[in-house]
Amino acid sequence: MTPLIASLIFAAVTGCGSDETPKTSLFEHDHNVAPHWPSSLADLAKKLRHRAIDHDDIRHVHGRNEIEDLVEWVGEIAADTNMSEADWIPLYEKSEAVSAMLRSTKGELSEKLVNEIELLCQLIDETIPKIPKYRAVGV
Amino acid sequence: MNQSVSAMLAGGIVRVLQGFASAAPTFMVGLLIASILRYYLGDKGTRRLFGGDTIRSLPQSWLIGMLLPVCSIGVLPVLREMRRAGVKPGAMSAFALSAPLFNPLSLLYGLTLSRPLVIILFALGSLLIVTALGLFWDAFVGKSESVPYESPDANRPETDHLIGLRRLLAGFVHFAREVTGVSFGLALFALMGLAILAVILPFGAMQTSVERDDWMAPLTMLGVAIPVYATPMLAMGQLGMMFQHANSPGAAFTLLILGTGMNLVTPVWFARHFGFKSTALWFLTLVLIVIGISYGINQPLVPPGVEPAGHTHAFDIYANPISAQQNLRFESLRMLVQKDISISEVVAVAILAVMALVGLVFRGLRIDEARLVSTAKAGSFASSLSSENAPQRRGLDLVVPPGVIGATMLAGLVALSGVACFAYYPSPSECLEEVSVARAECLTAANSGNVEHALHWLPIWEDWSRRLEVGTFIRTGEVRPYQRMQGYLIRKKLELLEHELEHDPPVLKHTQEAVRQILSTNDRWVRAFRS
Numbered sequence: 001m002t003p004l005i006a007s008l009i010f011a012a013v014t015g016c017g018s019d020e021t022p023k024t025s026l027f028e029h030d031h032n033v034a035p036h037w038p039s040s041l042a043d044l045a046k047k048l049r050h051r052a053i054d055h056d057d058i059r060h061v062h063g064r065n066e067i068e069d070l071v072e073w074v075g076e077i078a079a080d081t082n083m084s085e086a087d088w089i090p091l092y093e094k095s096e097a098v099s100a101m102l103r104s105t106k107g108e109l110s111e112k113l114v115n116e117i118e119l120l121c122q123l124i125d126e127t128i129p130k131i132p133k134y135r136a137v138g139v
Numbered sequence: 140m141n142q143s144v145s146a147m148l149a150g151g152i153v154r155v156l157q158g159f160a161s162a163a164p165t166f167m168v169g170l171l172i173a174s175i176l177r178y179y180l181g182d183k184g185t186r187r188l189f190g191g192d193t194i195r196s197l198p199q200s201w202l203i204g205m206l207l208p209v210c211s212i213g214v215l216p217v218l219r220e221m222r223r224a225g226v227k228p229g230a231m232s233a234f235a236l237s238a239p240l241f242n243p244l245s246l247l248y249g250l251t252l253s254r255p256l257v258i259i260l261f262a263l264g265s266l267l268i269v270t271a272l273g274l275f276w277d278a279f280v281g282k283s284e285s286v287p288y289e290s291p292d293a294n295r296p297e298t299d300h301l302i303g304l305r306r307l308l309a310g311f312v313h314f315a316r317e318v319t320g321v322s323f324g325l326a327l328f329a330l331m332g333l334a335i336l337a338v339i340l341p342f343g344a345m346q347t348s349v350e351r352d353d354w355m356a357p358l359t360m361l362g363v364a365i366p367v368y369a370t371p372m373l374a375m376g377q378l379g380m381m382f383q384h385a386n387s388p389g390a391a392f393t394l395l396i397l398g399t400g401m402n403l404v405t406p407v408w409f410a411r412h413f414g415f416k417s418t419a420l421w422f423l424t425l426v427l428i429v430i431g432i433s434y435g436i437n438q439p440l441v442p443p444g445v446e447p448a449g450h451t452h453a454f455d456i457y458a459n460p461i462s463a464q465q466n467l468r469f470e471s472l473r474m475l476v477q478k479d480i481s482i483s484e485v486v487a488v489a490i491l492a493v494m495a496l497v498g499l500v501f502r503g504l505r506i507d508e509a510r511l512v513s514t515a516k517a518g519s520f521a522s523s524l525s526s527e528n529a530p531q532r533r534g535l536d537l538v539v540p541p542g543v544i545g546a547t548m549l550a551g552l553v554a555l556s557g558v559a560c561f562a563y564y565p566s567p568s569e570c571l572e573e574v575s576v577a578r579a580e581c582l583t584a585a586n587s588g589n590v591e592h593a594l595h596w597l598p599i600w601e602d603w604s605r606r607l608e609v610g611t612f613i614r615t616g617e618v619r620p621y622q623r624m625q626g627y628l629i630r631k632k633l634e635l636l637e638h639e640l641e642h643d644p645p646v647l648k649h650t651q652e653a654v655r656q657i658l659s660t661n662d663r664w665v666r667a668f669r670s
Contacts, residue, residue: 075620075624076624076627076628079621079624079625079628079663080628080660082663085619085621085667085670088621089620089621092620092621092624
């Protein structure tokens with residue numbers, strides 16, 4: 001019986017605590033969008049360069065987290081364009097490799113890592129012109 | 140908690156009915172397995188199946204549990220037979236906890252939803268837990284009882300057993316009687332946990348309770364997980380949503396082990412048969428291990444690059460289904476129950492209903508195993524095969540040992556669940572046809588402001604998007620990274636659309652913008668799976 005009583009207490013706390021004001025909408029919480037979420041692939045490369053390459057002084061812990069996020073988002077942002085799969089794969093693989101390097105290290109970015117991030121940005125720059133404006137529709 | 144009493148009660152009833160429909164297929168399988176264990180494997184065969192007294196009984200019971208397609212309610216009739224056969228409590232707890240966690244269908248679903256390594260780690264984590272618990276029970280808990288554990292039928296003499304058609308009939312009678320007997324009662328008791336949660340948790344109460352950065356998330360989930368009943372497929376879908384929304388991985392693990400692995404009845408049943416003190420010790424150890432692991436993995440397993448969404452709908456199913464704005468008319472409640480019931484659940488409920496009627500007839504006519512044995516002719520018993528008057532057997536007229544038949548039946552069940560994967564996860568072309576229907580219905584409704592219709596078709600579209608990936612994986616052996624990313628994007632856009640539709644009141648131009656974004660993503664996503 002004790003597990004049941006304990007679980008009821010927890011559930012009641014969860015239930016009662018979340019309903020303090022009358023609901024006027026079924027949907028109260030908008031999606032949290034990170035402030036450094038890029039608006040496009042070009043914006044992503046710009047933000048990445050700004051944080052990882054151009055400014056030594058902001059490569060602190062908070063900046064490093066944002067650098068990791070931006071690198072992780074390369075595949076998603078690129079896939080959300082009309083880029084072909086063939087052009088997307090090298091970009092994705094490069095971003096995964098850089099992500100793995102970032103995850104395996106801590107603290108200040110090494111020169112090697114900074115170089116890899118620059119190469120990633122260059123690859124992004126090279127790929128952007130290949131994105132067709134329109135794709136055939138009607139699938 | 141600002142729900143009316145009638146909304147609480149109505150919500151509780153709705154959840155119990157929904158839960159029963161969800162449980163019906165695997166409950167049926169559990170009853171079938173129980174009959175096979177009883178009449179084909181027998182006591183010795185059952186003990187052997189679960190590893191007997193050997194050291195491998197715990198991992199073996201875990202593996203058997205992983206292979207058999209049962210849920211935490213379907214496990215109950217099997218546990219009763221294991222108890223009857225004298226299987227050790229450690230092995231019983233290993234099976235009871237592991238069987239509901241995964242089956243081939245849910246494992247495939249999980250491997251293509253969440254990060255596959257995480258699912259594998261969770262599966263191995265469950266092995267660790269059940270092994271530790273089983274060893275703990277067998278080594279310490281059983282010995283603390285003043286009376287050593289002994290199966291109530293341990294002194295049952297080795298009797299002649301039925302063979303042939305009469306044995307098949309005995310299995311059928313057992314199945315039918317159990318549908319109207321103790322197993323059904325236990326199932327209903329287990330579902331009461333859902334009713335309790337629906338009463339306590341108002342509509343939408345769990346949407347922000349298990350966020351990644353909330354250190355209380357695993358403990359909050361603990362409170363909910365114990366009374367919860369969740370099928371393996373539901374749990375896997377929830378794990379996928381939790382990772383997609385960067386919810387607490389520790390809370391996800393707690394939900395998997397305690398929410399899916401057991402229900403309200405599990406500790407009560409163990410206490411009834413093995414003593415309150417032993418079970419309390421076992422349960423406390425289980426909770427400590429699970430919470431310990433949950434907090435241990437809470438940060439390391441945070442999926443990289445996933446931004447916290449701030450809320451999730453994964454656990455709406457455990458809270459009251461009736462919002463403050465919803466009316467309590469019978470028709471709307473009936474729609475609530477019916478809307479998420481799948482064809483397999485309808486068929487399973489129908490079969491159980493028929494078997495229940497048959498079971499009531501058997502009870503009324505006092506037809507049970509004892510009557511079948513007492514009225515059987517000599518030729519219906521195994522001893523007739525070796526008697527002096529036994530007819531000579533020629534050619535293919537062989538005596539197949541019952542254990543072989545039983546093992547074949549169980550292996551057949553496992554194989555059938557593998558085959559069911561190909562039915563449940565159709566080919567990509569078939570999935571895309573279903574997607575095109577759901578897409579047309581959803582987006583047309585969204586663009587025209589028909590919120591209810593759009594919200595009905597949206598989760599159907601999302602479900603088919605996941606089945607598309609699994610269907611592709613089991614037929615080609617892989618889901619390309621580009622396909623996986625497009626699947627992620629389409630589901631993300633669908634969720635954004637869902638939230639636009641849920642605004643009160645919805646803003647049509649925002650909804651239409653969300654629709655435009657989905658259309659371009661949809662084009663790329665479909666193309667990825669057609670190439």
